[in-house]
Amino acid sequence: MDHDATKKNGDKVQVVYVTKSNAKTLKTALEQHNWIHKNFRMAPAVVNMNWLAIPVVEDYYCVVVNADSDSNNMNNNQTECWRDLVMGNGIQYCPYSTSVLGNPQKRHAQDNTSSSNNSNGDWSPLKTALFQTIQKQLLLSNSDDNDILSANQENEERKNYWRQQVQNLDTKICPAKLEVLGDDKNLVLPATALLISDLEAWMQQTITKVDSSSQISVPCMAEFMTEMWDQITKTYQCPRILRKGGVDAESKIRQTGYSLLWPTSTPISNNWITVTEQGIRQSFDVTNVMFSRGNITEKIRFGKTLVQPGDVVLDLYAGIGYYTLPALVHGKAAFVYACEWNDKAIEALRYNLVDNQVAHKSMVIPGDSRQLILPSLEQLSKAATRTTTTTNNSSTIGPINRISLGLLPSSEGCWHVAVQALMGTLRNQAPSTEPAVGGWLHVHGNVPVKERDNWMQWLCQCLHEHVLTEITKPDTHHNHNDKDWVVVCHHVEKVKSFAPTVNHYVADVFIGPRTRARRCFHPQLQQRQQHGDSYLQLNESGTCFYFDNTTEHLLEIPKDSPPPSCELSADGVLYQGWMMPV
DSSP: OOHHHHHHHEEEEEEEEEEGGGHHHHHHHHHHTTOBOTTBOOEEOSSOTTEEEEEBOTTHHHHHHOTTSTTOOSOHHHHHHHHTTOOEEEEEEEEBOHHHHTOHHHHHHHHHHHHHHGGGOOOOHHHHHHHHHHIIIIIGGGOSOOOGGGOOHHHHHHHHHHHHHHHTSOTTTSOSOOEEETTTTEEEEOTTTTOHHHHHHHHHHHHHHTSTTSSOOOOOHHHHHHHHHHHHHHHHTOSOEEEOOOOOTTOTTOOOOOEEEESSSOOGGGGEEEEEETTEEEEEETTTSOOOSTTHHHHHHIIIIISOTTOEEEETTOTTTTTHHHHHHTSOOSEEEEEEOOHHHHHHHHHHHHHTTOGGGEEEEESOGGGOOOOOHHHHHHHHHTOSSOOOOGGGOOOOOEEEEOOSSBOGGGHHHHHHHHHTOSTTOOOOSSOOOOEEEEEEEEEEGGGHHHHHHHHHHHHHHHHHHHHTOTTOOSOOSOOOEEEEEEEEEEEEEEETTEEEEEEEEEEEEHHHHTTOOOGGGTTTOOTTOGGGSOOTTOOEEEEETTTTEEEEOOTTOOOOTTSSSTTOTTOOGGGSOO
């Protein structure tokens, strides 16, 4: 949300969270004790789409914990009933009330007050769950009276102090905002959040410094963590709690760093979650398979813009179907060959193809993409007979004309395979009755920002070298009526930032005969392109070109472009030896 718009129409304020069905009841109870912040209105809760946030005054917490105060005339049973409606507490944006919006001076004063009140950080639902656990495991266990609201003054002071300690807890241990993953909204903790060692040390330090006179001691941490996970699942209404970990850069199968924290005793099948994006269901074992939501814009672009109806697609790094599924569901591809070597990802990929009702238009090819062997027509026919839905006749599946190379940090190890697949010269690739007419490569890579153009030009030169190798082979069985092939980079798309100086890019590169290249337009440039324009007149002597957005012309790439630092060489900044060609 725009900062100026926020200041004009609302601001951050302390709130209590409540389900939509209980909002009216809770608001009425709060109004009876002047706890509602009248300068703000209720808003949708940022922590849960099914909750509402009710703005409350600054002294709300003090009034709540000091139940014997004169300001609270409700009896304990009524108070307990009211407390049961509160799902959590926090600080979030709420719109100003009508009275504030109509009074600029009052709004200006409210802006200044809000900014100063936020200095102590947010009281998040996670802190609520942690504090409730401390009350049950640390405070109530050492009190003769287990009713928090009627406990003696000494216990009230102790609770107030612990509340303050939770409020000031390091955000690395207790972050204010948490990620959710999956359609059922599983909670994801950062790698450093709520570690048992950190919590034990923090509680021991707090007890030693302030509560040493009492008989409080650090509880059994196993029981404490069990209670805390249970409180968190109730507060966030989530089925699972996951911890995010790093993905080993040298891991060939890109196994996820997620671990399941809660519940602990569940069948293996309960590790499976589903993430629905753009109507496509993607299910996988979250503890074994990597999933990146940062690539969603590229998945949409690939399926809805790049892939054309009738395309035959080769996905050299299919995973659970990140690009295979958009190609089939949104792009209406005629057929997709999906290559993957991680057994857990293959299991999910096959499930997702069936779940999205596109299995009949695809074939999963297990194994190393660098040693790819495409299935024969006979194998395709056998696969087709195993499906229960109507499928394309295997003999009508045309040559591959679009290839996804979605491996990071580099897909360089499969560039030669991709070129061979486009040219019909891949090992054991069935001879085609149609001449090879080329097609598109969508090449992913993590590239230093300053080397973007250098990477693109070097990529095209490398691809053309592979083209020359195939054309000059004496024993190729493909039918090339036109051996004058060119490489044209039409577009480089930034997907996301990988590091402060490195971006994830995708280069859309056409490879094919020069005569067809003049007629092959990139979808994102079609509105500007007209056949016969000067920038589409490919230089008869050039072999590699790129579309220059500044001049809107195709420019020739200089020969012998120097390799960028992200090349898969031993001294490359992103070098990973297992990605090298074999």
